[in-house]
Amino acid sequence: MPSAEETDIANDEEIRELVKARLQTLPSGKKISIGSDGEFSKEDLIKAVSDKTDLGQKIINIQLDYLRALKHGAFLTQING
Amino acid sequence: MDKSLLITRPNHDPTTTWLFYWAKELIGQAEKLKMTVVDLAGQKAILSELEGRLRKIKPDLVVLNGHGSAGTITGQDNQPLISVGENESLLSEAVVYAISCDSAKELGPAAVKKGTKAYIGYTEEFVFFIDENFISNPNSDETAKLFLDPAYSVAHALTKGHSANEAYEKAVEMYKKTIRGLLTSDQKTESYLLPFLLANLNRLVCLGDGQATI
Numbered sequence: 344m345p346s347a348e349e350t351d352i353a354n355d356e357e358i359r360e361l362v363k364a365r366l367q368t369l370p371s372g373k374k375i376s377i378g379s380d381g382e383f384s385k386e387d388l389i390k391a392v393s394d395k396t397d398l399g400q401k402i403i404n405i406q407l408d409y410l411r412a413l414k415h416g417a418f419l420t421q422i423n424g
Numbered sequence: 425m426d427k428s429l430l431i432t433r434p435n436h437d438p439t440t441t442w443l444f445y446w447a448k449e450l451i452g453q454a455e456k457l458k459m460t461v462v463d464l465a466g467q468k469a470i471l472s473e474l475e476g477r478l479r480k481i482k483p484d485l486v487v488l489n490g491h492g493s494a495g496t497i498t499g500q501d502n503q504p505l506i507s508v509g510e511n512e513s514l515l516s517e518a519v520v521y522a523i524s525c526d527s528a529k530e531l532g533p534a535a536v537k538k539g540t541k542a543y544i545g546y547t548e549e550f551v552f553f554i555d556e557n558f559i560s561n562p563n564s565d566e567t568a569k570l571f572l573d574p575a576y577s578v579a580h581a582l583t584k585g586h587s588a589n590e591a592y593e594k595a596v597e598m599y600k601k602t603i604r605g606l607l608t609s610d611q612k613t614e615s616y617l618l619p620f621l622l623a624n625l626n627r628l629v630c631l632g633d634g635q636a637t638i
Binding site for chain 1: 437438439442491492493498502524525526549550551552553554555556557567600603604607613615616618619620622623625626
């Protein structure tokens with residue numbers, strides 16, 4: 344049986360793969376401005392998530408917040424409220 | 425007495441360029457409303473200019489465009505303009521809107537403690553998409569518009585005399601309307617924008633006296 348730490352690592356990896364898959368849907372030719380971090384293409388973001396950088400973590404947080412809101416039904420309640 | 429607006433508009437990278445152009449409409453509206461407008465644009469968006477103008481005219485409304493962190497908002501070439509523990513008291517008696525990352529985390533509360541009537545800003549990164557094909561004409565960038573129109577609606581509402589809390593609520597409603605529009609649009613290809621619009625919506629806060637007006 345995997346340890347709790349091994350499970351966390353596996354989960355982190357699964358989350359990164361999920362976020363990278365979502366980022367693949369971003370169009371080419373557009374960039375996202377993330378304040379003083381700069382402007383980033385789809386490829387930049389995917390690399391940041393793979394490389395586990397601070398930028399990658401910011402993107403993971405944005406995507407997970409959205410997915411959690413969807414899962415709990417909070418998203419539709421919020422935007423229709 | 426005429427109401428006054430002081431706005432900073434650095435312009436040294438794509439992010440600040442988009443904000444620089446988007447703020448033009450706000451300046452036009454303020455002028456139409458007969459407000460006194462102090463526009464610290466480009467090379468004028470520096471500490472010495474800002475401090476001097478804040479002391480001299482004590483603007484009713486301060487709009488800060490630029491990069492930021494929890495404790496600082498910067499101007500041209502990322503030079504610090506307002507920093508916690510340095511000069512946040514210069515914003516006293518004003519209503520402030522910061523289109524900048526993170527500043528509502530520390531700078532906003534510190535400014536309110538020093539007398540800023542209300543501080544509207546973002547507690548984490550403010551994000552938006554840009555299409556660099558529009559570098560010479562950012563106002564035509566329809567993707568950026570989805571983010572920047574709700575963002576600037578705060579300042580538009582304040583110039584029209586709405587309270588800080590009403591301006592905040594108007595922006596929240598505009599973010600929601602934009603999100604609803606994308607959800608029901610035939611253009612499903614734009615659903616990738618939803619997490620990022622939701623992030624801006626959730627990170628926008630109004631600190632201080634929500635009933636404050638300019």
